Amino acid sequence: MPSPRLLQPLAVPAGKRALDVLPALRRALDGAGPALLPIPEDAAPADALGVGTPVEDDPADPTALVIATSGSTGTPKGVLLSVSALRASAEATHAHLGGPGRWLLTMPAQHIAGIQVLVRSLVAGTEPLAVDTADGFRPDRFAEAAEALATAGPRYTAMVPTQLSRLLGDAGKGLAELRKFDAVLLGGAATPPALLRRAVDEGVRVVTTYGMSETAGGCVYDGVPLPGAQVRIDDGRILLSGPMLARGYRGRPDSPAFANGWFHTGDLGRWADGRLEVLGRADDVIITGGVNVAPLPVERIIAEQDGVREVCVLGVPDPEWGQAVVAAVVPADPGQPPSAEALRAEVRRLAGAAATPKDLVFLDELPLRGPGKPDRRLLAERFAR
Incomplete structure (x- = not known):
């Protein structure tokens, strides 16, 4: 043997x-x-x-x-x-x-x-x-x-x-x-x-x-x-x-x-x-105010806007909504980022109020894990801070 x-x-x-x-x-x-x-x-x-x-x-x-x-x-x-x-x-x-x-x-x-x-x-x-x-x-x-x-x-x-x-x-x-x-x-x-x-x-x-x-x-x-x-x-x-x-x-x-x-x-x-x-990870679905929001469609809307190079949408704990939709955006030109309110307004128009990020921040780069996936855990910690 x-x-x-x-x-x-x-x-x-x-x-x-x-x-x-x-x-x-x-x-x-x-x-x-x-x-x-x-x-x-x-x-x-x-x-x-x-x-x-x-x-x-x-x-x-x-x-x-x-x-x-x-x-x-x-x-x-x-x-x-x-x-x-x-x-x-x-x-x-x-x-x-x-x-x-x-x-x-x-x-x-x-x-x-x-x-x-x-x-x-x-x-x-x-x-x-x-x-x-x-x-x-x-x-x-x-x-x-x-x-x-x-x-x-x-x-x-x-x-x-x-x-x-x-x-x-x-x-x-x-x-x-x-x-x-x-x-x-x-x-x-x-x-x-x-x-x-x-x-x-x-x-x-x-x-x-x-x-x-x-x-x-x-x-x-x-x-x-x-x-x-x-x-x-x-x-x-x-x-x-x-x-x-x-x-x-x-x-x-x-x-x-x-x-x-x-x-x-x-x-x-x-x-x-x-x-x-x-359509994205099932575990990434955000339940905000009783409404299920899949991050990927929201990311696609934001990524389509002028001045956006990369984006990651995720949910973070929120005392009122259970989870809040937030977005980290990498602008194409860090010196001239797009209007955060304009990005939120476009999401609201195309995906509804529940999917609209309650917080949106601009970053130079998204933190990555593995071969190139956004590190949602690190981003969630950043929003918590």
């Missing part, structure tokens, strides 16, 4: 050095190496994930990666991704995009969106490159890496809306190089419609993605499920299934999130013209 496979940490450097993990990742995808827990190079693995202990496994389909995800709760969960799930995701992506190509890594590779860029490269047999992010994501560094990626075949990259916004705002060589990519996968956070329209107008081939670590990354592209992926709406909640589905959570064999072969997301959604429309 073979010895049980143990979970081992995979220290992931930042920037260009992230490519150093490729040999270990290749062995994991071949089923020859240990199951790997990607973590930042300077971080210690969470004790709760059981590093050094036997991993939930299947000899016929080994667990290749355990992706740590805590969401907004701070409690780590380990998503068990098998070799077949990772390969199915990579192959479905290439099938949707029109074939394998070379990939440019722009995001931290300890997160699923980043490490999938490397997985897709290994599955395709192509050599990836990475952007130098030693001093943060910069358009000039992106341009340098994109130029070095020059190839006769397709070129792909993946990024979050904040990175796309910086490249569009720079309007220099970084944007010129971005236009040359055959596809720019955009995920990690909801994409403001105005940002998406601007990217299209600038000639950027954006593909919006929806998925999470539990589905080995994006499994719905531009609202359409990838080959093999399945989507169901149950009482407003989005459920996902398919060959790219994780086998479950580390140490939680009976998690209801994976009941009956479907991953029960915490997201609300609906079908619109045959495409999946994500």
Whole structure:
């Protein structure tokens, strides 16, 4: 009887050095190496994930990666991704995009969106490159890496809306190089419609993605499920299934999130013209004065207004209303922010009084967590102060 496979940490450097993990990742995808827990190079693995202990496994389909995800709760969960799930995701992506190509890594590779860029490269047999992010994501560094990626075949990259916004705002060589990519996968956070329209107008081939670590990354592209992926709406909640589905959570064999072969997301959604429309997290719904307010539609209204670059809408405790709707806005020009009252008036006109932010503040940047999602917990603390 073979010895049980143990979970081992995979220290992931930042920037260009992230490519150093490729040999270990290749062995994991071949089923020859240990199951790997990607973590930042300077971080210690969470004790709760059981590093050094036997991993939930299947000899016929080994667990290749355990992706740590805590969401907004701070409690780590380990998503068990098998070799077949990772390969199915990579192959479905290439099938949707029109074939394998070379990939440019722009995001931290300890997160699923980043490490999938490397997985897709290994599955395709192509050599990836990475952007130098030693001093943060910069358009000039992106341009340098994109130029070095020059190839006769397709070129792909993946990024979050904040990175796309910086490249569009720079309007220099970084944007010129971005236009040359055959596809720019955009995920990690909801994409403001105005940002998406601007990217299209600038000639950027954006593909919006929806998925999470539990589905080995994006499994719905531009609202359409990838080959093999399945989507169901149950009482407003989005459920996902398919060959790219994780086998479950580390140490939680009976998690209801994976009941009956479907991953029960915490997201609300609906079908619109045959495409999946994500309405936001169910947990983020604000109950103010007995009225349910979904933040995403309010964010879309504010993001459409002149002078707004980014926005996050959330609920904070309020003694009168139970929760109050508040908004943090990043202006396009910090020196000339739009009128807060004009933004509130537009929300009131289009979404009603209950959805109108009772407090609205301007920030230089939104605090982020993970690969690029607004950190609502930190923002709530800021409003509390």
